[in-house]
Amino acid sequence: MQATQSQASPLSLMDARTRAQRRRLREIRQFLLALLFLIPSLIVFVVFVFYPVAKSIYLSAYLTDPLGRPSVFVGTELYTELLKDKYFLNSVWVSFKLALLVVPALLVVALGLAVLANRQLRGIGVFRLIFASTISISTAIASTIFLLMFSAQTGTLNYLLGLVGIKAVPWLLDPGSAPAAVAITTIWSSIGFNFIVLLSGMQGIPEELYESAALDGAHGWTLFRHITIPLLSPTLFFVSVVSTLGVLQAFTQIYILTKGGPSDSTYSLVYSIYEEAFLRFQFGSASAQAMVLFVVMLALTVLQFQVLERRVHYE
Template sequence: MSDLDNQLSLPAKGRPVYERKAVKPASLKALRLRENVLAYAFLAPSLLIFAVFLFYPMLKSVYLSLHATDPTGQIAGYVGLDNFTSLFKSGVFLQGIKVTALFALLTVPTGMLLALLLAAMTHTKLRGMRFFQFAFSLPMVLSVGSSAVIWKFLFHPTLGMFNYLLSKIGVDPIPWLTSPDWALLSISLMTVWMNLGFNYIILSSGLQGIPDEIYESAKMDGAGPMVTFWRISMPMLSPTLFFVLVVSIISAFQSFGQINIMTGGGPVNSTNVFVYSIYQEAFVNFRFGTGSAQALVLFAVILLLTIIQFKWVERKVHYQ
């Protein structure tokens, strides 16, 4: 009993007692379990969609690639890796790999350079730039089918606008889609235009994300437009360029719609790319085994190219 209690003469029962009530904390494992259950409950619709439209078709492709099918598409027997062996012995399949690689080389660098040039040209505050930004983004709103039909008319040997303009300057008509020498180049030209809207929007957004203070500091230090672009804009735009590069390569290896509508893989298999070869094998010839094997090879090629880009190309990316 303290002196203060003696002076105040407080009764023992009337003294305030401050005791901390023992609260049983929830178990850490129970909290984590509750959070995981809640997270998976929110993810359940997306996981269900992925399971139905992604995981199940992939597992089905693996299963079909190990079997032979009859003309109706039914499983005829187990063949192991024979479907893959016959693919790499097939001249048409190897030609398809070559055509797909050439198609990617024609479309990816050209599309990125053109979109970067247009984005840099319209990255100013001059009047009328909004109109050009809107015009350069227009190809994105058109579907692959609509774009292919429009360009097929433009490439028409007698009624097409391109040959009409060439005739006005004294150039002979070009067999855009009917010659093996011109067909792939024509498809590539159309694909570059079709992907221009997406590439332009992404790169233009990346340029707008660079702070203006950096440009002002460079201008005060006497840096010209070209030096500013190469020393400031390009390094700070490298994450956006890397993203566009990865997406463009994947898109090039998955191109199908424009080729199916404009050339049908011809002439003489000059535009018979990877995905169109899979379509022909599986849904025209009804050989689902070899078609699934080709699809798995395509998946492996895209995965390998993506890993290479993230392992070596990403080293050149400058993250802020």
């Protein structure tokens, strides 16, 4: 500060110009310096994020030859064809069906666990750790475990159902139950994350609110209904959007449990992209499908921001 002031005292045109030049030089030097620190990240992002996005858009306008190279320019034809392709439409439906099976149930379970674990009790830390534990387990391992448990004749789940007198469920072998099996696996492996986010949301609710409501005679369900839920609603909304995005991207559990079957009942959007690109080498139409998924996810994200923003404005 002092240095610039002492420079500024003799105000001639020459000085002003050199000062401007000096400032410009300084700016360039700062920019190059910053660039030096940023360049490792920027290289990775350009090569593995931005270039691929552009290439995906490019690929989605071409038919691909058997070697996976773009061959014939078709413009937006791959997109219009997708909208008529019953396999693609089925995979969109499967993905949304999975989201419907997973998200509401997941939210209820995770919320219940968070309410339970939010009480101040001796040893509550152990229970919190148990409820959070599935975050450390990969979808691949979780799916392998459930594959064993879902086995129709020899699986643990049908054995347990048998103990309480329920008939064995064909789980992964039947188009009716396979989506449920995939959903159960997804719910189990997502509980940890959702529990953690909801619990930390709950811990952000000021204790005084509960105390003053309790003075007014409110307790139990009333407190939950009129304090916890309204104050937690941004978090609840947030985890439901994140979970929906997660389920729309589900791949590993489907690859391990069902390979899209039986009768395409679990042939989800991302599984379809995988087979189209890496088993049939139709990079063009696979890219078009990926772009459709991108647009859907972007729309959901924008919706999330708008709703959250509105809450901030009106409260």
